[in-house]
């Protein structure tokens with residue numbers, strides 16, 4: 001943003017009664033988070049590795065001769081290992097979304113921003129890009145020096161290497177994403193000639209472009225200004241939610257210690273005001289100013305401060321995971337787990353269990369085939385050579401299993417009702433759908449004028465105990 005746009009001429013009087021122009025917008029300042037070591041950093045690295053192993057590795061797994069996880073948009077089928085989800089199974093998608101929503105509500109109420117700090121894709125990709133940056137350009141001070149230095153061949157070489165690795169990684173994420181929707185092996189086969197379809201090309205570059213833009217350039221600005229979750233999660237927080245907090249009572253008054261004298265004699269708290277907790281923060285805030293919406297709960301400041309506490313021989317935990325109530329001394333910190341039993345947590349978990357349990361039960365009881373009956377409206381009723389009345393229907397059979405299945409079709413609801421199909425050997429291939437034309441014939445003495453309720457019965461020869469009944473109607477005379 002240009003400087004002229006930054007300045008909005010608002011008349012403000014300062015103490016000397018002079019008019020000042022104040023800026024309503026603050027230009028973005030590049031952050032140089034310092035590398036940190038510690039328990040929580042190890043956890044974060046584990047999550048980075050774990051999430052990327054899952055995301056980058058899943059499309060390569062095979063199941064029954066096909067990709068184990070595959071979203072086949074053209075045939076409108078989703079494969080999840082042994083499970084095939086059809087558009088008719090929309091209810092499971094709704095259940096999954098509800099589980100995600102209530103899971104997130106429960107998780108946020110209990111553990112605050114643990115999702116943001118450890119497993120959100122924005123955090124994970126920013127962490128990966130930061131690792132690349134540190135590996136190529138060095139830690140905070142070296143990166144700051146390099147950016148401030150005039151352009152030189154050495155600087156150009158480092159910048160080029162860094163961005164080259166970042167772009168290759170971003171393209172890999174885009175390629176993998178498309179591999180969930182187009183068989184990944186065919187993407188590999190098409191790679192040497194780059195003979196991808198327009199959609200594959202678009203999505204590959206789109207996803208790669210946004211990974212690069214968000215994780216390399218925008219970083220903490222995505223969390224601060226764009227993420228909706230960051231905005232609405234405060235309503236899920238309460239005084240018993242786990243937060244990362246600075247222990248003001250213990251740390252203040254802050255200040256550097258004089259060598260050889262005890263801080264108590266100097267009237268100081270445990271914070272030596274080294275500023276390392278601010279230098280490691282990926283969003284550039286000072287946790288000592290209290291809980292702030294920008295804090296993504298990454299715990300880098302805990303690791304950093306613990307290292308400082310070790311060096312000055314003070315107990316760890318000046319910055320730590322705690323709750324507002326525990327910090328105010330309303331209960332001891334070891335009682336934090338007992339606060340899980342509070343009404344809003346119980347309610348979220350209960351709804352989550354009900355939705356999850358119902359979806360799993362329904363999935364377990366799901367029949368290995370589905371049936372849809374459509375009346376052939378073009379020929380409502382016709383008379384056969386034997387003088388019987390005949391109606392025609394299309395029966396759509398969806399084989400939801402991974403094996404071929406044979407079917408038998410019959411009908412009930414009217415005396416002496418007969419069913420004839422144009423396909424005598426009714427076999428439907430694994431995970432396929434087949435439309436079968438069916439002619440239902442009824443003696444005219446029973447098929448009086450008007451509509452008569454009938455039921456189609458479709459039985460699987462492979463699973464004789466399983467049958468699906470579908471309602472329909474027979475039009476007489």
Ligand code: SF4
Pocket residue numbers: 246251270271272273274275276277278288304305308318319
């Ligand atoms: S790292 Fe710890 S001691 Fe250093 S400024 Fe932060 S809170 Fe104080």
Ligand code: SF4
Pocket residue numbers: 244277280281282283284285286287294295296297298299300301302
């Ligand atoms: S304040 Fe601490 S926990 Fe919050 S984002 Fe910064 S380093 Fe991470």
